[in-house]
Amino acid sequence: MKLRFFDSLRGQLVLLILGALIVAQAISLWLFVDERGLAVRAALGSEAAGRAANVARLIEEAPPELQDSILRAADSPLVRFDITAQPTVDHVNHKDGGSVEGRMRALLGPDDDREIRIELHEAEGDLMPMAHMPASDGTMHLRMMQGALSTIEMTLSVALQDGRWLNVDTRFHRPPLQWPVISTLSFGITAAIILMVVFWFLLNRLTGPLRKVATATEKFGRGEAGKPLPLIGPREVRDLTWTFNAMQNRLTRHMADRTRVLAALGHDLRSPLTALRVHAELVDEDEIRESLISSIEEMQEMVETTLAYARGMATSEEPQIVNIREFLEKLQNDMLGAFEIETSERVTLRLRPNAIRRALRNLIENALRYGGDATVSVEHQKTDLLIRIADDGPGIPEADLERVFEPFFRLEESRSRNTGGTGLGLSIARMIVRAHGGDVVLENREGQGLLATVVLPLGCDADADRG
Incomplete structure (x- = not known):
């Protein structure tokens, strides 16, 4: 705790002020003793x-x-x-x-x-x-x-x-170097007054606004929309706060516009696809009719997943503090025990439950579809929470471990079109996790299988209890 205090701006300024006072007092004492010596x-x-x-x-x-x-x-x-x-x-x-x-x-x-x-x-x-x-x-x-x-x-x-x-x-x-009691008392009173004034100034005018900007930045990085911060403090701090407010407003507006465009595009495609489906049903030749209907269904599925992708980009859901172990157990019940949970961690984390549930469901369903099974474990590492989903499938070629996160990208060899999917599951999962300030990383396990690691920052609202 002490080292953390002196690593902060307040702690370093306190050390600087005390050091300056001590040096000034030492110089004054030396000059005083020298003058006194000359007088004697x-x-x-x-x-x-x-x-x-x-x-x-x-x-x-x-x-x-x-x-x-x-x-x-x-x-x-x-x-x-x-x-x-x-x-x-x-x-x-x-x-x-x-x-x-x-x-x-x-x-x-x-x-x-x-x-x-x-x-x-x-x-x-x-x-x-x-x-x-x-x-x-x-x-x-x-x-x-x-x-x-x-x-x-x-x-x-x-x-x-x-x-x-x-x-x-x-x-x-020559008179010896002395530090009278009155000088010590005067130094202590002076230092106390200066430090009280400095602490008041720093708390109310400098570090207070800076802490608010840091907290708002962390929350915004996790996808939480916040209100504009008040412009208080010195001019440099006000400029920083104004810049952050402007950046937050521009990014929020940009993401909202992008989401609306994707949602509108997916929604507008539904009507012509429905009309095509009706016309395809009127085709007399069975082979041609089935081919057209199959293509239209695939297009409809792509539209639905595009809409899902757009919804995943939205951040309207309010964050909540959840217990990760209970959260995973509820997800396991919803999926009828499709995966195993191996963890003794009891960690509370601030997140948007529905969004994270969707991201984890996508990753677990991928593990079940291509690996045959899924095992979920949780590990708490300093400032991050790691949720690992492991399977025993064929894995992914090293060159494609990042490409699979691209929208609509599907592997032709190990993950065929015939097995289902449109190539948006991993993209949506990573997008949701990154909106929380984390990331999703894929790596091949030793021997056989794939390991998907969800990294979520604990932040200031998290609490960990090992046991």
Whole structure:
């Protein structure tokens, strides 16, 4: 059921919308974290620059015996101060430190032109406590902060008035990728609202009309005449519905015209044939009279079968849902047990009972006439119902298995004129079954005999129960 849902237009659109929302949220989160990281780095850099400038001024103004105490007081787990004869940053040209240097010079005063060197680089390995910090306190603090965080190290070397250098080592942590609860709630509410709107739109404006067109097409393919569908939904769906209505109207009108022509032709031929029969009865010579009467009777039979063919093309009978097993048993009783039924299937199918009864009767009578017996079996295969009629006759040459469905075609060798028939039985049977959206297929059985298979689509109204 789940796979069937995602195979539908609604399911695929739901996946597409959810995927787009997730990608948009991920991009937004990434941009947000990056912006937040830049803001945190700028704030920490500004703080480190302010502390470095203040410590530099304090060192220069304090007595020498207090300088070590000042450095120890200024140290923290992530910032370390040290005074050396040579600067830790050994190059003058530095990048990405303009804002830090500007902050320091603003604190040191506009007339202060001392040299300030800054270096930024990615930290490698685990962070360790800075110098002058107790191992327990520093380690605990760092373990709480680092986790999976990436770190940037900034080193400042600030020239002092006495020629020494104040070196400052500090570390910035990039904020980790986080998904706050409020963001998750916001995403869920947004997705729910969008999906509800999409479902409403799809159900009422898109997939609803499309399902109606699909259902009407299936019914029309089974020969069921339907009313024109209402033109609702988007313009493309309305155009599709209008085209289907026009096609259904043209085909229905064409089939009705064809049926009326055949029926009128067969009906109009009855009168002259009756007159010929009367005139033939007046012929004195017995041989000529019998020959004329035989020819006229054959023509009358052809007219009757033509009318039957025309009636078979008509689709005025209303479809009904029937139980196939009971349907075949009733047909067997009507034909006085002329055939055997071998099936355990219990399938209900929507069809026009009289038309299908006529098609099956034609196929069974053919099997009885040319094969001597008939066995009917039923098999349910996924979306189709197969009704097989088997006989033990001589079969049909492979080259003629399709030609026998042509109107008035009769085999001269295996199915003689003398055995009866006008060559319309199979044509009528196939026409009726095809009007239901199925087909009739003939094949020779292994050894001897013919197998006629009636394929009927189960459709959405069918129900199968094996047992």
